[in-house]
Amino acid sequence: MKAAAPVRLTAAGVALLCVLAGCNRSDGQASPVSSAPASGTSSESTTTEAATPADYSALLITSEDIDSSEPFTAEPPILNPNGEAGVSGRFFAEDSSMIGSTIRVLADPAEAARVLELTSNGVSNVAGRREPSPIGTNGSVIAGTSLDQITGITVLTFSEQNAVVTLEFDGPYGKLEGLPAELIDSVARRQLEILRARLPEMAPPPPLPVAATIGGKPVDVRGPVVCKYWNGRSTIIAGNSVLKIVVELEPDASVVHRVELANVDDVYLSSPGNMATVTKAGNTYTVIGTASGESDTTPPRQVTEPFEISLTCP
Numbered sequence: 001m002k003a004a005a006p007v008r009l010t011a012a013g014v015a016l017l018c019v020l021a022g023c024n025r026s027d028g029q030a031s032p033v034s035s036a037p038a039s040g041t042s043s044e045s046t047t048t049e050a051a052t053p054a055d056y057s058a059l060l061i062t063s064e065d066i067d068s069s070e071p072f073t074a075e076p077p078i079l080n081p082n083g084e085a086g087v088s089g090r091f092f093a094e095d096s097s098m099i100g101s102t103i104r105v106l107a108d109p110a111e112a113a114r115v116l117e118l119t120s121n122g123v124s125n126v127a128g129r130r131e132p133s134p135i136g137t138n139g140s141v142i143a144g145t146s147l148d149q150i151t152g153i154t155v156l157t158f159s160e161q162n163a164v165v166t167l168e169f170d171g172p173y174g175k176l177e178g179l180p181a182e183l184i185d186s187v188a189r190r191q192l193e194i195l196r197a198r199l200p201e202m203a204p205p206p207p208l209p210v211a212a213t214i215g216g217k218p219v220d221v222r223g224p225v226v227c228k229y230w231n232g233r234s235t236i237i238a239g240n241s242v243l244k245i246v247v248e249l250e251p252d253a254s255v256v257h258r259v260e261l262a263n264v265d266d267v268y269l270s271s272p273g274n275m276a277t278v279t280k281a282g283n284t285y286t287v288i289g290t291a292s293g294e295s296d297t298t299p300p301r302q303v304t305e306p307f308e309i310s311l312t313c314p
Contacts, residue, residue: 054085054105054202054203054205055079056079056080056085056086056087056103056105056202057077057079057087058198058202059086059087059103059105059163059194059195059198059199059202060077060087060088060089060101060103060194061089061101061187061190061191061194062074063091065187065190065191065194066091066099066183066187067183067186067187068093068183070093070094070095070097071093071094072091072092072093072097072099073091073092073093074089074090074091075089075090075091075092077089081102084104085104085105085106085205086102086103086104086105086163087102087103088100088101088102088103089101093172095172096170096172096173097169097170097171097172097179098168098169098170099167099168099169099170099179099187100166100167100168100169100170101165101166101167101168101191102165102166102167103163103164103165103195104119104163104164104165105162105163105199105202105204105205106162106163106164106204106205106208107162107204107205107206107207107208108162108204108207109159109161109162111162111207111208111211112159112161112162112163112164113137113138113159114211114218115159115164115218116137116138116157116158116159116164117138117217117218118218118219118220119157119164119166120138120140120157121217122220123142123155123157123166125146125147125153125155125168126142126144126145126146126147126153126154126155127144127145127146127147127149128142128143128144128145128153129142129144130142131143133156133158133188135156135158135185135188135189135192136158136159136160136165136192137158137159137160138158138159139156139157139158140156140157140158141154141155141156141157142154142155142156143178145176145178146170149176150173150174150176151170151171151172151173151174151175151176151178152170152171152175152176152177152178152179153168153169153170153171153178154168154169154178154179154184155167155168155169156168156169156184156188158188158192160192160195160196160199161195161196161199161200162199162204163195163199165191165192165195167184167187167188167191169183169184169187207312209225209238209311209312209314210225210238210239210245210309210310210311210312211309211310211311212245212307212308212309212310213307213308213309214261214264214269214305214306214307215264215305215306215307216306219243219264220243221238221239221243221245222239222240222242222243223238223239223240223244224238225237225238225311225312225313225314226238227313227314229251232251233248233249233250233251233257234248234249234250234251234253235247235248235249236311236313238311242263243261243262243263243264244260244261244262245259245260245261245309245311246258246259246260246262247259247260247287247311253278253280253285255274256272256274256276256278256287257272257274258270258271258272259271259272259276259287259289259291261291261307264303264305265303266295266296266297267293267294267295267296267301267303268293268294268296269291269292269293269303269305269307270291270292270293271289271290271291271292275289276288276289277289282312283312283313283314284310284311284312284313285310285311285313286308286309286310287308287309287310288306288307288308289306289307290304290305290306290307291304291305291307292304292305
């Protein structure tokens with residue numbers, strides 16, 4: 001994604017989110033908002049660190065669960081792929097067919113529903129039309145070909161309780177018909193059965209520290225969350241180079257000075273922050289508002305988007 005240069009706002013409004021409780025303590029523990037110093041030039045910062053997730057390998061199908069005349073051999077499973085709680089595994093046949101299952105475990109079903117939408121919308125390795133699927137909750141399936149139109153691929157996504165599943169079925173290399181629909185259905189249903197039986201026995205991970213919806217759609221904010229006190233103001237920074245959120249406000253959360261969302265569909269959205277609405281629950285701050293920006297295209301495209309963001313400070 002191309003980074004756009006900062007631009008002036010084209011519309012008033014804002015959305016902000018921030019966490020400032022305890023952001024200035026060196027021991028990383030939360031302290032009341034009022035405990036931040038009223039003046040000064042610097043202070044300690046706190047950063048979220050991922051806790052060691054549980055071992056979710058028991059949620060994964062095995063080669064014995066694949067009812068096929070062509071035997072499939074399992075690769076060693078990968079625990080917590082991409083640093084996210086869960087497990088993934090791949091199974092190969094001699095003709096180069098592949099079945100892959102990736103399970104992401106979330107804190108609760110609501111979080112899983114949001115991540116499922118992100119996951120389904122993010123499928124990009126298959127050319128085809130997404131259709132509803134009867135497997136799991138809010139299941140969908142794309143049956144088509146690889147982007148180079150060489151191999152038949154089917155990708156199925158669904159949620160079950162607090163887990164999100166992505167199943168990929170690749171046919172033999174060079175064959176466009178892909179794997180049989182009966183095999184796809186049986187593997188998907190078996191994966192669902194395993195989740196229903198074993199997921200309730202496993203401890204869920206903690207909630208994600210950031211949840212963001214921009215323009216009515218959830219967006220994936222990854223990377224650490226840093227909360228700090230600097231020059232008399234509290235600042236929170238979340239995300240990475242792909243999508244970053246920056247919020248600057250008074251230590252008592254009475255005034256928002258700056259909100260930046262960079263980049264959303266190649267548009268740098270920002271706001272001075274003085275029209276934000278903020279609610280606080282514990283160390284979690286939820287901000288609802290509107291931000292605007294201009295795309296780095298020719299001709300420039302003016303964009304104004306509502307958003308809601310919640311973030312938890314460590």
